[in-house]
Amino acid sequence: MTSLDQADALPLRPKLSFASADYEEKFCRYYHGFYYRYAQASLAVGMVLILGDYLVDWMAFNAPANLGRIQLCLPLLGIGIAYSFTDTARRHWQLVMSTFIVVVACSVFWVLSMIDREGGMGIKSWVGILNFTFLEFYCFVILGVQFRFALPAGIAILLMFEAAMQVELGKDFGAFCYWSYHVVTLFILAAGVGWWREFLVRKDFSTQTTLKTARDVLKNQNEHLEFEVEKRTREIRETQDATIVILASLVETRDNETGNHIRRTQHFVRALAVQLQSHSAFAHQLPGRQIDILFKSAPLHDIGKVGIPDSILLKPGRLDPAEFEIMKTHTTLGYDAIEKAERQLGITVDFLACAKEIALNHQEKWDGSGYPRGLAGDAIPLSARLMAVADVYDALTTRRVYKDAMSHDEAVTIILEGRGRHFDPDVADAFAAITDQFKDIAARYAD
Known part of the structure; x- marks a missing residue:
């Protein structure tokens, strides 16, 4: 009864x-x-x-x-x-x-x-x-x-x-x-x-x-529903993470020399974002959840390289001007691919929006001399400004088919010299404060 x-x-x-x-x-x-x-x-x-x-x-x-x-x-x-x-x-x-x-x-x-x-x-x-x-x-x-x-x-x-x-x-x-x-x-x-x-x-x-x-x-x-919601949310999050890993792995299969590049840059970006949280100009832009989104989105910054021909992507030397113009398109190719996926979903997903932003703008420079749109200063999204430092540091400190790896100290010097020209001055200053963290991350995820 x-x-x-x-x-x-x-x-x-x-x-x-x-x-x-x-x-x-x-x-x-x-x-x-x-x-x-x-x-x-x-x-x-x-x-x-x-x-x-x-x-x-x-x-x-x-x-x-x-x-x-x-x-x-x-x-x-x-x-x-x-x-x-x-x-x-x-x-x-x-x-x-x-x-x-x-x-x-x-x-x-x-x-x-x-x-x-x-x-x-x-x-x-x-x-x-x-x-x-x-x-x-x-x-x-x-x-x-x-x-x-x-x-x-x-x-x-x-x-x-x-x-x-x-x-x-x-x-x-x-x-x-x-x-x-x-x-x-x-x-x-x-x-x-x-x-x-x-x-x-x-x-x-x-x-x-x-x-x-x-x-x-x-x-x-209610407890059961909360458990189910948490379970479904976790499954969605894990599915998103798996999708990111799969997509990022496609880039690695196209360019084996990048190795752990995507993992290193992912951690570099998070370290910079955490450092900038204490800066009054950036605190409101970098709450904990946004840093998590940046960390999740960063691996897709070079996703557009899957559309670059092997003759250019794997060329064992410097690219000529025509080839470099084609290489530049990896930014728009990545943006378009993510944009298309987002349209097909019919909804706005935070990490995809951030991934689009990074993919399109991570080659822009603070003085406006970057590509693909020649943005300058604060017109460049913060996520892309963070990725710019992370991407260049990793490119300098790892070996490529067309160059040897630089030392950590040499890479730090070059980045700080680019302060106010290539890089956002505040982001460069944040980098200067945590160079030891960059060195540790590079060692932990070495090729």
């Missing part, structure tokens, strides 16, 4: 219980935990009321039997409070509390009977009815025990009061019937209020339990 079914399985019938035994046990544990301290407090309240009865009766009649409230009734409630702190009482507190209230009721009725015999107002007066009514409502409502414990205790209190009236009224059967009618009516009223109190408590419990179950189900569903 589901929690929703259990919540509705509480019919309006004398026996208050849920249809499911497990659910009923769960409710009893809840009830015990919630009402135990309340029941202890109600015994203390009973002591205060007994003391109040004694004082009022003493001021009105000063009947000697009234002292029984202090000598008998009050100690019984005190014993009940003390006993309620024991382990036995904690385990069986509802039975213990309902038993104590019956014992206290018996002592109260005995004291009231003694007061009647001394000429005071006891069982045969409104005081007796008032005490009976209080004890019944105390049993069914104030004490806080469940109805199945309160009912037998309430019946016991009723029978004791009836017995006490029978003794005091003697053979006056008419008076006994008159008082009994009102007493039984008050008992039924108290029992009805007690039953309804627990019914509402049970309804509230089942409602709260159902809501908690629904919240837990929603929480589990």
Whole structure:
């Protein structure tokens, strides 16, 4: 049975219980935990009321039997409070509390009977009815025990009061019937209020339990959805990374001498970007996510070389002017290839947009003498300005078929000499601050 079914399985019938035994046990544990301290407090309240009865009766009649409230009734409630702190009482507190209230009721009725015999107002007066009514409502409502414990205790209190009236009224059967009618009516009223109190408590419990179950189900569903979203996002990210590696590897198969060029330049770009994060002019352009995109996009900077003929791409020497013009087209070829892929996707992908930007502009120079568009200064995208330094450093420090590799220090000198002409001055300054990192990356990914 589901929690929703259990919540509705509480019919309006004398026996208050849920249809499911497990659910009923769960409710009893809840009830015990919630009402135990309340029941202890109600015994203390009973002591205060007994003391109040004694004082009022003493001021009105000063009947000697009234002292029984202090000598008998009050100690019984005190014993009940003390006993309620024991382990036995904690385990069986509802039975213990309902038993104590019956014992206290018996002592109260005995004291009231003694007061009647001394000429005071006891069982045969409104005081007796008032005490009976209080004890019944105390049993069914104030004490806080469940109805199945309160009912037998309430019946016991009723029978004791009836017995006490029978003794005091003697053979006056008419008076006994008159008082009994009102007493039984008050008992039924108290029992009805007690039953309804627990019914509402049970309804509230089942409602709260159902809501908690629904919240837990929603929480589990949300956690599952979050897991699935994270899983799908990770798969997409891994697919993107794999695609980049595949495309970048195509360039390597066309030009074996580049070796780990794409991996080195990828790390060079990230090192420069991280360094520039602390620069006020670049901080807003280089949040962590943008640096990740730069790192992911950098390997595609030379993707256009797949469209360059082998006779030019693999030529073991310097290119002539005509050949160099063809080589220049690798920037636009790379841009066009990525642009076409993006159009076919029908959506804008951040890393592809960045890859287009780098592929098209990484050969531009700060003074406007680069290609393919001759951009100058800040007109060159920052991503391309970063790649320009990374690409040139790697070209200088690695061997090509047409040249030997330069030393790290020589490459640093050449790049710093190009500050403000070939390279963005700020990017060149960032490079100067982390040349050791470039040297370590070059060693780590050496061909």
